[in-house]
Amino acid sequence: MKAIVHDVYGPPDVLRPAERERPVPGRGEVLVRVHAAGVDPGVWHLTAGMPYLIRAAGFGLRRPNNQVRGIDVAGRVAAVGPGVTRLRVGDEVYGGCAGAFAEYARAKEDQLAPKPSTLGFEEAAAVPVSACTALKALRDVGRLSAGQSVLVLGASGGVGTFAVQLAKALGARVTGVCSPGKADLVRSIGADEVLDYTSQDPTDGTRRHDLVLDIAGNRSLTALRRSLTPRGTLVIVGGEGGGRWIGGNDRQLRALLLSPFTGHRLRALAAGVRHEDLLALTGFIEAGSVTPVVDRVHPLDEVPEAVRRLRAGQVRGKTVVTVGAG
Known part of the structure; x- marks a missing residue:
């Protein structure tokens, strides 16, 4: 073959x-x-x-x-x-x-x-990989509930485009962060608000969210926590940057170590594909909620x-x- x-x-x-x-x-x-x-x-x-x-x-x-x-x-x-x-x-x-x-x-x-x-x-x-990752980040790790506010950093990528749509399908208010050339896309898939990271800092603390998804990012934990409500949840999905040995995974490790000592829930997530998650995604797709x-x-x-x-x-x-x- x-x-x-x-x-x-x-x-x-x-x-x-x-x-x-x-x-x-x-x-x-x-x-x-x-x-x-x-x-x-x-x-x-x-x-x-x-x-x-x-x-x-x-x-x-x-x-x-x-x-x-x-x-x-x-x-x-x-x-x-x-x-x-x-x-x-x-x-x-x-x-x-x-x-x-x-x-x-x-x-x-x-x-x-x-x-x-x-x-x-x-x-x-x-x-499969991107949508299963987004679903797990929102539903299982992020424990998203209807009416909550979600910030998706990296909203125009593979995981991000699914995260925006799934969060909306789960009843959340979604703010997507992307480059200016991709803002129309993020808006078209349902984001209530779109921020251009080249001209706005989505983690400056002026907006607070119940759940923050940082997808393949490299912002510091301090900056990400500024965007959370007092009992909010941060889910780090992958990561770039860092050294040759562990790359962006150092932020995930530090988040897990810090979480017990703060009011925020700081979590890390690795990609994975499961039969049960695929069935759930099929339901969203065939209902027209996710494309x-x-x-x-x-x-x-x-x-x-x-x-x-x-x-x-x-x-x-x-x-x-x-x-x-x-």
Whole structure:
């Protein structure tokens, strides 16, 4: 099968097309014929092997253990392994997998769900990682209630565009923060207020929110806490900057250490895809409350370019890669 692989860590240019053997699903696993795959920041971090904490976490110290990147997937079930009970060959699915930038990918059954009937494969591939992360940040970690105020820092990105829509669907008042060129997008997906971070400081303390989502940001904990109500919650979703060893994760660690000593709830969140969350998202999508924002669709051979555009901050919502005919 055709796949996009990398043998060494490095910039997007290390990603290259190659032929690989078709994976074989194990117990509880499904083989997906990939029709489309999403591109998220995790793709860049795993390609670069940065921060080094990623390598120590089991992805390979000197070179990648799994040479095929990509987590977001949408396609059809091509084969099922022993113990699979919910899915059958031919089912249209979406979710998370190991190695989506390939014609076939192996996925755990509990990381897949039936594809929303209202979405094509390309739109569905934009959903899993980003939307599951946004849902967990708002509903589970942030404990969002109707009527509360939410500040979304990074509202025009993959997680951010889903967070704005989900927060509105959950009954919150949403303020989105983005660059001026993306303000119309954030407003169009439901934000009640949009702030331009190049001319306004959303963390200057003049506005207070029950929940603040800092998505892949680098603001200090002191600045973020200024934006919270006295009993408000901060959820740090990923992070950029920092050193080579742990990158932006140092803020997450400091937040967890500080939280017991303040009236604020300071929490950190890592991305993950679960069957139950995908089902919940399907409900929002099919009800019309949430629509994936797809910035651009690239063919499989253009994965390096797609990753470069994402890293350069040129993507509004999600970038998607097409792999096979839907």
